[in-house]
Amino acid sequence: MKRLTRFVRPSFGLLGRIVAILLLTTALEFGVSTLLYERASQFSVRDDEARRLAEHLVIARRLVAESPPDRREAMAEELTTDRYELRWSPELPPPPPISPLLDGMLQQVLEWEPTLRTSDLRLRLSSPGRSSVVSGGLRLPDGSWLYFRTLESLRTINLAWERVLLALIPAIGLIVIGGLLVRQTLLPMRHLARAADRVGRSGPEGAPIAVSEAGPGEVRRVVAAFNSMQARIHRLIEDRTRALAAVGHDLRTPLARLRLRAERVSDDELRETLDSDLAEMEAMIASLLAFLGGEGEPEQPVLIDLAVLTATVADDASDLGHDVTYEGPDHFDCRLRPSGMKRALVNLVENAVHHADTVRIRLKVLDDAVVLSVEDDGPGIPEEDLPLVLEPFVRLDTARKRDTIGFGLGLSIVVRAVEAEGGEFRLSNRPTGGLCAEIRLPLPCTA
Amino acid sequence: MTAPSIVVVEDDAALRTLTARALQENGYLVRTASAADEMWEALDALPADLVLLDIMLPGPSGIELCRQLRERSNVAIIFISAKGSEADRVAGLELGADDYLPKPFSTRELLARVRAVLRRGGREVSTGTREEGIRRFDGWTIDLRRRETRSPSGAVVDLTGAEFDLLAVLLDHSQRVIARERLIELSRTRLGDSSDRSIDVLVSRLRRKLSGAGGTAPIITVRGVGYMLNVPVERA
Numbered sequence A: 001m002k003r004l005t006r007f008v009r010p011s012f013g014l015l016g017r018i019v020a021i022l023l024l025t026t027a028l029e030f031g032v033s034t035l036l037y038e039r040a041s042q043f044s045v046r047d048d049e050a051r052r053l054a055e056h057l058v059i060a061r062r063l064v065a066e067s068p069p070d071r072r073e074a075m076a077e078e079l080t081t082d083r084y085e086l087r088w089s090p091e092l093p094p095p096p097p098i099s100p101l102l103d104g105m106l107q108q109v110l111e112w113e114p115t116l117r118t119s120d121l122r123l124r125l126s127s128p129g130r131s132s133v134v135s136g137g138l139r140l141p142d143g144s145w146l147y148f149r150t151l152e153s154l155r156t157i158n159l160a161w162e163r164v165l166l167a168l169i170p171a172i173g174l175i176v177i178g179g180l181l182v183r184q185t186l187l188p189m190r191h192l193a194r195a196a197d198r199v200g201r202s203g204p205e206g207a208p209i210a211v212s213e214a215g216p217g218e219v220r221r222v223v224a225a226f227n228s229m230q231a232r233i234h235r236l237i238e239d240r241t242r243a244l245a246a247v248g249h250d251l252r253t254p255l256a257r258l259r260l261r262a263e264r265v266s267d268d269e270l271r272e273t274l275d276s277d278l279a280e281m282e283a284m285i286a287s288l289l290a291f292l293g294g295e296g297e298p299e300q301p302v303l304i305d306l307a308v309l310t311a312t313v314a315d316d317a318s319d320l321g322h323d324v325t326y327e328g329p330d331h332f333d334c335r336l337r338p339s340g341m342k343r344a345l346v347n348l349v350e351n352a353v354h355h356a357d358t359v360r361i362r363l364k365v366l367d368d369a370v371v372l373s374v375e376d377d378g379p380g381i382p383e384e385d386l387p388l389v390l391e392p393f394v395r396l397d398t399a400r401k402r403d404t405i406g407f408g409l410g411l412s413i414v415v416r417a418v419e420a421e422g423g424e425f426r427l428s429n430r431p432t433g434g435l436c437a438e439i440r441l442p443l444p445c446t447a
Numbered sequence B: 001m002t003a004p005s006i007v008v009v010e011d012d013a014a015l016r017t018l019t020a021r022a023l024q025e026n027g028y029l030v031r032t033a034s035a036a037d038e039m040w041e042a043l044d045a046l047p048a049d050l051v052l053l054d055i056m057l058p059g060p061s062g063i064e065l066c067r068q069l070r071e072r073s074n075v076a077i078i079f080i081s082a083k084g085s086e087a088d089r090v091a092g093l094e095l096g097a098d099d100y101l102p103k104p105f106s107t108r109e110l111l112a113r114v115r116a117v118l119r120r121g122g123r124e125v126s127t128g129t130r131e132e133g134i135r136r137f138d139g140w141t142i143d144l145r146r147r148e149t150r151s152p153s154g155a156v157v158d159l160t161g162a163e164f165d166l167l168a169v170l171l172d173h174s175q176r177v178i179a180r181e182r183l184i185e186l187s188r189t190r191l192g193d194s195s196d197r198s199i200d201v202l203v204s205r206l207r208r209k210l211s212g213a214g215g216t217a218p219i220i221t222v223r224g225v226g227y228m229l230n231v232p233v234e235r236a
Helices: A012-039 A047-066 A069-079 A103-112 A114-119 A159-187 A189-200 A217-262 A268-292 A307-318 A338-355 A410-420 B013-024 B036-045 B061-074 B087-096 B107-127 B161-172 B180-188 B194-210
Strands: A084-087 A122-126 A133-139 A145-152 A302-305 A323-327 A331-337 A357-367 A371-374 A425-427 A435-440 B005-009 B029-033 B048-052 B076-081 B099-102 B136-137 B140-144 B149-150 B218-221 B226-229
Touching: A012 A159, A012 A217, A047 A069, A047 A084, A047 A103, A047 A114, A047 A145, A069 A084, A084 A122, A103 A114, A103 A122, A103 B029, A114 A133, A114 A217, A159 A189, A217 A268, A217 B149, A268 A410, A302 A307, A302 B149, A307 A323, A307 A331, A307 A357, A307 A371, A307 B161, A307 B194, A323 A338, A331 A338, A338 A357, A338 A410, A338 A435, A410 A425, A410 A435, A410 B036, A425 B099, B005 B013, B005 B036, B013 B029, B013 B107, B029 B036, B048 B061, B048 B107, B076 B087, B076 B107, B087 B099, B099 B107, B136 B194, B140 B161, B161 B180, B161 B226, B180 B194, B180 B226, B194 B218
Parallel strands: A323 A357, B005 B029, B005 B048, B048 B076, B076 B099
Antiparallel strands: A084 A145, A122 A133, A133 A145, A302 A331, A357 A371, A371 A435, A425 A435, B136 B140, B140 B149, B218 B226
C-alpha cells in the first residue's frame, strides 16, 4: 500500500519529547543556579564589617590556639559575643546545604588581616530562616578548626528577598518555557480536535479537510487514522445521499407516466383521489431531495426582493384557497439564496394551513436584522415538543392522524435554509393561541 | 394552416407513448424518438416546429443534443427533466432551449408550455432571427424563457405563475388595451377556476410587486374594457 511505503519523517514519541523538555529545563535550572552562586561569591560586605570580623578572628585564633586543647572549647564559648558565635572542633563541620562561598568577602578580610592567609579561612553565606548570616572556619596551627558564624545578620548581607526572587525567576521562566514546549508538542492534537468537530456538519464547513500529519509519532498515527476515518465517513454519506437522490429522480419518470395515465380515468372521484395521491408522492420526493440537497449544485446567493418573495408565497397559498395574508413593506432587497428561502417559507406556510384556518406572514425590517414570521391561529405545539419538531423525520401527528404530506422533513429543511443564511429559526406558541414560526436573518444579508 | 409538428425524444417507452398521445389528442403532429440517432432521422425526414427533449438519455445527453440542434436550426426546444434543480434549468436555457418542464408533468402543464413556446417560436421562424425573450420597460427586465423578473435595482422579483403569465401577456400587447375577457381566458389555463375577480386580484398584486420607488406600476385600468401596460417595451 502506498500509505505504508511512504516516507515518514522520524519523530520522537510523546515520551521522548517530554523527557527532552525535562532535560532542557533541568539544564537551564543548573545553568541559572550556577550563575546565582557565582554572583554570591562576588558578593562583598562593607569594609568595617569585614575589618571587625577580621580583627575578631585574629584575636580568637590566637587565644584559642594558645589555650590547652581541653580548655579550647570553653575558651571559644567565652569568646562568643552577641555578634559572633565561636566554636572549636577538631575537624571542620560540613557546610550547610545551600551556602555559596563568599570569595569577595574573603578577599576583604584577608586584605585587612594578611596573617589569616595561612589559616585556610573559608567563608560561606548561609541562611537558616530568612536572615542571611556568614559562617565559616579557619584552621589552627595544630590542625584543629575554629568554627564561627555571625549571629546578627549583616546589614549589607540583606540577600534573603533578592535570593528568593532570583531563585523564583528561573523557576517561573522554566514553567513558561516548559508550558510553551508542551503546548507546541500537542498543537496537532488541537488541529485534530477542530477537524473532528467539523465532521458531519451540514453546509460547506462540513466538507472533509485532511489534517496535516505533524507532531509526535503517536499523534501522527492518530491524525492519519482520523483522516482516513473522515474520508470513509464522508464517502459513506455521499454514497447514501447519491443513492437516495437517484431513487428520487428515477421515481419521477414512473410518476410522470402515472400522472398522464390518471388523467384518462373517467371516474371523476377516482381521478381526483389519484391526483391527490400523486401530488403527495411528488411532494415527498421534492422534500426528500431538498433535504438531501440532491438537486444539484449548492445554490448561490443573489440579490432578490425578499418582500415580494414573501408576498408571492402568501399569494400562491391563497390561490390554492387558503386564508394566507402578507403584512410588510412592498419591497425589500436582500442578498440570499432565493430557492432555499422560498422553500423554507413555503414549508412553514404549508404547515400552518394544515393546522390552522388563518395564516399571517409578516416581514419586519429592524436595525440589524430582518424578521419573517409565520403566525397561525391553530392549536400550536405542546411546549415540550417544540425542540423535537425541528429534528428530521419527526412527525408529531403520527399517532393521531396521518394526513400530513411529506416525511416530516419540512422544518429540518427550514432550519438548514436559515442556517445557510447565518440566521436563526425559532418556534413558539403565541400568547393568543396558535404557532409563531420566526426566521431572523442578520443584516446586511450578504451571506 | 397545418398542425404544428413536434418530435418527442424520451428513452422511457411508456412515457414517450403517453406524452405523444396527449399531444396528438390536442391537435399536434407527433413523431417519437428514443435517443439521438432516431431524433436526427426524424428531423431529417421532415422539419419540426418543436423538439421535446428529455435530459437523461442513453448516449449523448439532452444537453449535448440541445447544443448540436442549436448549431443547425432554430427549432423550438423544451427540456424535460427529472431533476427540478435551478442549475439544470439555467444550463438548458443557456444552451438555447426555450423552456423547461420538470417531471412529473400533467397534460395541462405540457400543453401550456408547448403553446407558449410555439406562439413565440412562430414569430421567430417567420422573421428568421431568434430573439432572446427579454423585455424591458422603466428599468425592469423580464426574461420570458427563464420566467425571471428583475427590478431596476437588479433584484430578482418573484411572481406567482399566474402573475408572470399575465405580465407576459401585457408585455406582448404593450400600449394596447387588452379586454378583461381575453385575460380571464388566458389565465384560466394557469389558475384552476378563475373568476372575474381573480383577474382584478392578479392585476392589483402585479401593480404592488412592480411598484417603483416613487411611482406605481404602469398598468392602467380602462374602465369597462380591460387593462393596458402604458409604457413602451423594448424587446431583445
